[in-house]
Amino acid sequence: MSHRIDEIDAQILTLLQQNGRMKRNRIAEHVGLSVPSVSERMRKLEERGVLLSYHAVVDPKRLHLDITAFIRVTVDGSELHPEFVERATALPEIQEIHSITGEGTHMLKVRTRNTTTLEQLLAQIQGWPGVHGTTTSVVLSTFKETRAVPVKPTEIYQYEEELV
Amino acid sequence: MSHRIDEIDAQILTLLQQNGRMKRNRIAEHVGLSVPSVSERMRKLEERGVLLSYHAVVDPKRLHLDITAFIRVTVDGSELHPEFVERATALPEIQEIHSITGEGTHMLKVRTRNTTTLEQLLAQIQGWPGVHGTTTSVVLSTFKETRAVPVKPTEIYQYEEELV
DNA sequence: CATGAAATTTAGTCAAT
DNA sequence: ATTGACTAAATTTCATG
Numbered sequence: 001m002s003h004r005i006d007e008i009d010a011q012i013l014t015l016l017q018q019n020g021r022m023k024r025n026r027i028a029e030h031v032g033l034s035v036p037s038v039s040e041r042m043r044k045l046e047e048r049g050v051l052l053s054y055h056a057v058v059d060p061k062r063l064h065l066d067i068t069a070f071i072r073v074t075v076d077g078s079e080l081h082p083e084f085v086e087r088a089t090a091l092p093e094i095q096e097i098h099s100i101t102g103e104g105t106h107m108l109k110v111r112t113r114n115t116t117t118l119e120q121l122l123a124q125i126q127g128w129p130g131v132h133g134t135t136t137s138v139v140l141s142t143f144k145e146t147r148a149v150p151v152k153p154t155e156i157y158q159y160e161e162e163l164v
Numbered sequence: 165m166s167h168r169i170d171e172i173d174a175q176i177l178t179l180l181q182q183n184g185r186m187k188r189n190r191i192a193e194h195v196g197l198s199v200p201s202v203s204e205r206m207r208k209l210e211e212r213g214v215l216l217s218y219h220a221v222v223d224p225k226r227l228h229l230d231i232t233a234f235i236r237v238t239v240d241g242s243e244l245h246p247e248f249v250e251r252a253t254a255l256p257e258i259q260e261i262h263s264i265t266g267e268g269t270h271m272l273k274v275r276t277r278n279t280t281t282l283e284q285l286l287a288q289i290q291g292w293p294g295v296h297g298t299t300t301s302v303v304l305s306t307f308k309e310t311r312a313v314p315v316k317p318t319e320i321y322q323y324e325e326e327l328v
Numbered sequence: 329c330a331t332g333a334a335a336t337t338t339a340g341t342c343a344a345t
Numbered sequence: 346a347t348t349g350a351c352t353a354a355a356t357t358t359c360a361t362g
């Protein structure tokens with residue numbers, strides 16, 4: 001079973017990435033289809049796992065989370081990686097956890113209240129099993145921050161089997 | 165003019181961060197208020213800039229964007245920073261642009277199709293005025309990726325003047 | 329797949345508290 | 346600031362092309 005993202009799917013995805021609460025009738029106007037057609041396409045995009053989820057974005061500053069930082073961590077021994085990930089996942093201040101190539105083994109993105117809480121967070125992470133070093137880049141200004149991806153109609157078929 | 169986020173606002177924000185398309189009547193059930201009250205609170209949270217926006221999340225893998233990478237860039241001369249940011253902002257593959265402390269001056273987060281397109285992107289960035297060095301961390305696995313922030317009712321008043 | 333029309337659900341308005 | 350009662354709008358269902 002294979003599917004492709006056509007021009008209209010691409011438009012719908014672009015619109016919903018921009019405005020996740022856009023009404024179906026307005027989407028329908030944009031793409032030139034009826035409301036039930038848009039609903040059906042959205043349902044299928046969700047079913048196929050192209051549309052993963054919808055989220056509100058809250059301004060961290062308004063909640064006194066004034067520090068954003070990237071923390072590059074070195075975790076010794078890959079047998080300790082799962083535990084590291086588990087501990088990091090449990091902390092709501094940690095928004096992203098990736099394993100990476102190059103210097104270090106993991107990259108974290110964190111939002112925290114101030115330099116004091118950042119220091120506490122770093123101390124906590126450094127105390128975890130296998131954690132050797134951390135390198136922290138504190139964000140001074142953010143100029144662009146989005147999860148939106150450019151969507152073009154795909155010429156290539158997407159085989160479900162290949163993905164998960 | 166000052167405002168505080170009470171227990172119910174915190175619940176609403178948490179729910180909408182989890183599900184950005186949650187219906188007002190479902191939110192109302194969760195928080196124990198009427199639909200008009202929930203609408204009014206959402207309107208005010210948006211007005212005050214606490215709720216910034218709503219977005220659908222699209223799976224990059226389904227669109228053949230198989231590479232995620234963090235690129236730490238050194239841009240010489242702060243007078244060249246605005247141009248760097250402007251050029252970077254224009255590229256849809258670049259999802260995040262931050263100026264940072266420590267090693268390098270900027271941190272980029274990028275999504276691109278494959279190692280070939282990543283190489284092209286790096287070459288492009290390295291050609292920009294003032295760009296000296298780049299250090300790339302390619303993501304092998306992502307374990308957590310969210311923009312959701314922990315929301316607790318604030319005891320402290322938030323003065324509009326202090327923000328923006 | 330797409331559509332219009334009908335049925336159902338959700339959201340907006342507003343006077344009253 | 347919150348509500349119920351009302352009206353308007355949005356969404357789902359479904360028979361048909």
